[in-house]
Amino acid sequence: MKSAFTLFWFFLCAFPALVLGAQPPIPGPPELPVKGYVLIDFNSGKTLAEMNADERLEPASLTKIMTAYTVFRELAGGKIQLTDQVLISEKSWRTGGSKMFVEVGKQVSVEDLLKGMIIQSGNDAAVALAEHVAGSVESFADLMNAHAKRLGMTASHFTNPNGLPDPDLYTTARDMARVTLALIAEFPQYYAWYKSLDFTYNKITQPNRNPLLKRDPTADGVKTGYTKAAGYCLIGSAKRDDMRLVSVVMGSASPNARAEASLALLNYGFRFYESHVLYPVGQPIETLRAWGGNLEKLPVGPGSTVAAIIPRGTYDQLSAHIEKTSDFRAPIASGAQVGDVVVMQGDDEIMRVPLVALEELAQGNLWQQARDSVLQLF
Template sequence: MKPVSKLLLLSLLFVLPGVFAQTPQAIPDPPAVAAKGYLLIDFNSGQILAEKNADERLEPASLTKIMTGYVVFRELAAGKIALGDQVLISERAWRTGGSKMFVEVGKQVSIQDLLMGMIVQSGNDASVALAEHVAGSVEAFADLMNANAQRLGMTNSHFTNPHGLPDPELYITARDIALVAMAIVREFPEFYGWYSTREFTFNEITQHNRNPLLRRDESADGIKTGYTQAAGYCLVSSAKRNDMRLISVVMGSPTPNARADASLALMNYGFRYYESHLLYPADEPVESFRVWKGDQEWLPVGPVSDVFATFPRGRYAELAARLEKAEANLTAPIASGTPVGEVIVTFDGAEINRLPLIGLAGIEKGNLWQIARDSVLGLFQSQ
């Protein structure tokens, strides 16, 4: 195998020409914000930049609707429902308390309007109508929410309804809700744009998006506010500046202004003191691994998804990468897409990212001569 570490380090140097001209700076502690729990994460790399009580179970209020939206988007993507489908509004949906888009019992409303009513107007009535249409009942829809939460790795969350009104068995963590927020941005860009809609009119009633960052930060484009007396004021926000996107989760702030100030302070901290870069695109070769007893000797390998690194500004020199093979000797046949190792990114000697490496081509079993030759070479290699 070729000398991997030298190859990778040299390729990193060419990703960001001139980066060494920056002067390293000390990273201050994250800002002190008024919240029971918070999390600041880089969307591309998954690197946590700041957190407090991120794994504490807290009441989500209307942050619950982020998961509701995700479940509905998956149903749309699977072709099980369509945006134009008409939903008959039940008495249960109409009677649901809290924030409303003001649907009327017995009327029909499109799924698209209900989604806009939930996303922009935070309509609890819209959330119930969507849940009943997708799953038949609120309770069955909650089962879908929990199944998707488990699939996304939200191990400390549990859902009982689609709107977030208080329930003893309804809870999330800041870390978990960030996972589903990032999943929406990543999986459903065609729907994510709705989260930056400033206002929506339904039934001749115009309501404005409750997200204050849409008015205070031009780079912000989502995602959702929440409030109940028990949960306090909550906000999951997302912003993109240049090629860097950050997600912040603020839960349990004492006032609406406090949650907005906390979210903006965390965003400004992350963008000011950190940078994020694509190191290796998905499905592009970064090295070739020797394969034994195959019709080809070398297998091009690359990451299964884009490899990003997020690190303090001006400290690129402390970034390094290496490859690790899954097995000492790879033996044919190997199908294209087979995991064959990992790419590991470190900063200042500490691991910050790790992604699977896959074979970018298929190698068939060799002929008798190729197998015999490699068997002999293998004997010498093992001595």
């Protein structure tokens, strides 16, 4: 028979978990039969699970994510238009692999070529877009690599727009996640095409090759890829409530294996984590006393979006505060860092984002400067 002390000690140890609802630890991510994978929260950019995420691998048609991103940047810069008519070259027409079935000598709009590449995975469409944007596949590859460098894709190199095998064409699961996150964030109007179930061109209707669109109603992208050397690859994305996850699976043994692996990662992330945007970039979160300037109160806010990915059920443990670098004395440029936004989970600091001035604090007139000098003495 247990002593009263033993029972008391058991109750004392169990009390925090029973009464305070202590969360069990998050289990390890699923073990998947692939060459490499990564799972990332869109809001915060945090990695939730990974395996060989930085190993150099062949991307196959995942390359077309970078191709689309490069074309979208050209559209955003006004250098090309969706309505541009692209003359189909023999090089584009002869490109092997998956096809949109463009015809040599015909003119096709940039919008149709993008949809043919995104939805039908047309290698011919990718070449036509590359030639229209940069004049040649080689010059377009230079653009791709410039964008990859800017995005921090340090382990990637692109030599063509469609992912057909080339010894100098390589990437990593993490790098492919980077460009996918950028594409979704910068071009939501075009990203909507990735959830289209089919596309018809030249009286030929072809289905979207992404199996997640039919297996998960919350999935809305992104891209499949396959070559014999690369294996079966899939970038998936799904949004449930306000939480979006991006998964990259590379080197699966079959189409079904890559779909199952992608679903396993997405379900793992949604099951055990929750994502919250605490403060959007540029949102005023406080106005602070400014000295010697043309303003008495200076609005400040985060220099980048403050988003937290936390174990599910622990939102009430979050708190945030600001830490100023010094008193606010003019002049201060708009966008200048004046401190940090610090996010805590319980007693642990989990994030620190620059706090910036949201307006310019110009030098005040002589009266304002003199007044503030006197006020600061008190």
